[in-house]
Amino acid sequence: MSEKNILKELEEIVGKEFASNRSEDLYIYSQDPGASLSRPVDFVVMPNTSKEVQDILKLANREKIPIVPMGGGLTLSGLVIPVKRGIVMDMKRMNNIIEVNELSRFALIEAGVTTGQLLAYLNINHPHLQPPIPDAPPSATIAGNALIHGSGYLSQKFGDHGSMINGLEVILPDGEVYKLGSCAVSDYWFTRGPIPDFIGMFISSFGTMGIITKLSIKLFPKHKMRNIVFGLNKDATLLPELISNITFTDVAEDILLGIQDKPDWMKGYTFIIVYITGESEEELNDKTKILKKMYRKAKSRYMKVPNRIEDIFLEKPQFAAGAADFRKGGGFEYVGAFIPLQLIPEMIKIGTNISLKHEIIPTMGARLIGQGHAAMFFISYSFNRSDPKDMKNARDALHDTNKAVLEIGGIPWKAELDGQRMILERMNPNYKKLLKGIKNLLDPNGIMNPGNWEVK
Ligand SMILES: Cc1cc2nc3c(=O)[nH]c(=O)nc-3n(C[C@H](O)[C@H](O)[C@H](O)COP(=O)(O)OP(=O)(O)OC[C@H]3O[C@@H](n4cnc5c(N)ncnc54)[C@H](O)[C@@H]3O)c2cc1C
Structure with missing residues (x-):
């Protein structure tokens, strides 16, 4: 079917305003805010109802046109940039x-x-x-x-x-x-x-x-009150046990770790940021006391920070990208891996070494998941978006990180194509067989975001 006729069918499904193959409309869909290279897109379509999604999928399946679903497009790892051209289905109109x-x-x-x-x-x-x-x-x-x-x-x-x-x-x-x-x-x-x-x-x-x-x-x-109790740690080997102990007490709603070489006074420390919640000041004070005691036991210090800093951390969401824009030019690759708690000290070393190797200021952290069952360890690789060499540098740092993470037993999160390939290389063969079988069953023509999780 010709491109013109495909567009006509898409327009009939969603209305003329919400389907396009004009280069000025497609430009933004051919890239994302991360360090991936841009890739070509043939159509963008914005459905408004489940029925419209059904009709678009029937058309794509009949004509074997790749189709890529997109929400905010903010994952930063190229997941919504089509690998094999085709249609980007932008879901933003379905917002009830x-x-x-x-x-x-x-x-x-x-x-x-x-x-x-x-x-x-x-x-x-x-x-x-x-x-x-x-x-x-x-x-x-x-x-x-x-x-x-x-x-x-x-x-x-x-x-x-x-x-x-x-x-x-x-x-x-x-x-x-x-x-x-x-x-x-x-x-x-x-x-x-x-x-x-x-x-x-x-x-x-x-x-x-x-x-x-x-x-x-x-x-x-949502509890009436929410606050943070900052801790300062200099010996990362003590962190896994400290965190495991904090989660054991049930005092923390959330736990974040932050490691940054800039500003200079932050270098060498891990910041432990524990969010506590409660129905009264008294409850928060009790939780703070428990945490202070635990910090002391783990040779870490309680740290009182100015209200201004507290306010930044209590905001939801925090403006994370701005803090890491060291190279200027707005490029920010947010690399993450799921790891078990015991790997935190090693991940800090890996993140620091890879950042320094690529001349990027080390900026990383971890978010605890499920009462200490896992941590999502993240590293931010900043780059100057107008400099292709700097973008490649961020991609290389990302590649090195995925490799190192897999070697120590972690799993890259929201992995881009290169990371997916590395995960598949290590994946248990029967898991891969299952993945391929399920994908073939649900999508026999291979139209759903093809190129991703491709088991050979
Ligand atoms: C500054 C910054 C800070 C961030 N901080 C965090 C953080 O703290 N925690 C965190 O988890 N993430 C974080 N992220 C990563 C990411 O932005 C978020 O996880 C984001 O919520 C992804 O949502 P999205 O709508 O942008 O998804 P998209 O990028 O649009 O899509 C994500 C994936 O889901 C698929 N998808 C989307 N919609 C559908 C659908 N309807 N049907 C089928 N598949 C679909 C897409 O194809 C893609 O593979 C951050 C990103 C930035 C830029």
């Missing part, structure tokens, strides 16, 4: 908050609802509830973030955001609508079980399995 269940604490939303939108909606309409949100800009979608095992405020206590999905409405390349989770049986989107759980297949599969049109995401109680 369908239902908030106060008692069972979940929100049923469309896939284009952003983190900023849900946060603002709850603040106004359900002030005692809070959603899981990352430190990404508020235009990131709840779906896009949960679908990459994202993490953020509440992850320490309740797990990564993928585990907070209660239910999905998914449209597969055959154009059929599938409901996963309790919503397959009940009108309530309140849980994933107790039926065979297929939701996990759609998380970190980077749009290679189907298009999510609706999801139910868990909400959590």
